């Protein structure tokens with residue numbers, strides 16, 4: 001069988017708290033075949049009665065032997081995300097298969113500018129790209145725009161602050177939709193054309209655009225980028241819609 005389609009038993013080796021409702025899960029997956037940033041996995045839960053259900057989760061970090069990182073945002077009454085963020089404990093097993101996806105990916109050999117636009121937990125696969133770029137010492141110019149409700153909803157906040165401070169090739173803009181920190185110049189609100197013009201790349205730079213988040217967010221950003229003159233063929237999207245079977 002294709003190694004990517006094979007279910008493997010992963011063990012939870014550690015947990016990082018990202019926000020009050022999001023956790024990064026550090027999983028050991030014996031025989032993991034490796035992956036490129038942007039790809040995701042399927043996670044399958046099975047209860048004692050044999051009922052099973054699966055969901056997709058993006059890989060949050062570059063390939064690192066048998067270690068895989070996922071960041072899961074708890075969705076209210078969510079069958080799988082509530083279990084993974086509240087109950088799943090170090091030493092517990094879970095089934096996982098992948099990596100999945102070949103279009104929404106960034107290869108460290110790429111030198112073209114990249115514009116990464118995330119809504120909420122859509123930051124996860126884009127963070128894998130930022131980390132991969134750092135590990136590869138790539139000089140591809142990166143701009144990351146992250147739209148979140150409030151400062152307490154930010155994932156990876158201190159790591160991203162450090163990365164932006166230490167790396168002149170990486171610009172990061174965080175846009176708040178509901179409440180912004182005191183002193184913010186931008187009034188809280190949804191991302192719009194002015195934000196993408198101000199914090200993105202001009203279309204003439206021919207950036208590859210990676211847009212990830214809830215379906216409505218992705219549609220809006222992709223359409224706005226096209227309206228601003230970006231070539232649709234350079235806009236890659238990943239929608240975090242419901243993935244139940």
Ligand SMILES: Cc1cc2nc3c(=O)[nH]c(=O)nc-3n(C[C@H](O)[C@H](O)[C@H](O)COP(=O)(O)OP(=O)(O)OC[C@H]3O[C@@H](n4cnc5c(N)ncnc54)[C@H](O)[C@@H]3O)c2cc1C
Pocket residue numbers: 040055056057058059071072073074075076077078079080081082121124125214238239240241242243244
């Ligand atoms: C390619 C891909 C990658 C993904 N990567 C991630 C990731 O890295 N991190 C992450 O946290 N999630 C990610 N998701 C979303 C994830 O697969 C699940 O949809 C999410 O965890 C909810 O599952 P659940 O079983 O908890 O909720 P469900 O029991 O399936 O749904 C509960 C309720 O929440 C609604 N709902 C379901 N999913 C969402 C959602 N994403 N946003 C808002 N409402 C929702 C449902 O319509 C339903 O009303 C990804 C989805 C896709 C397609």
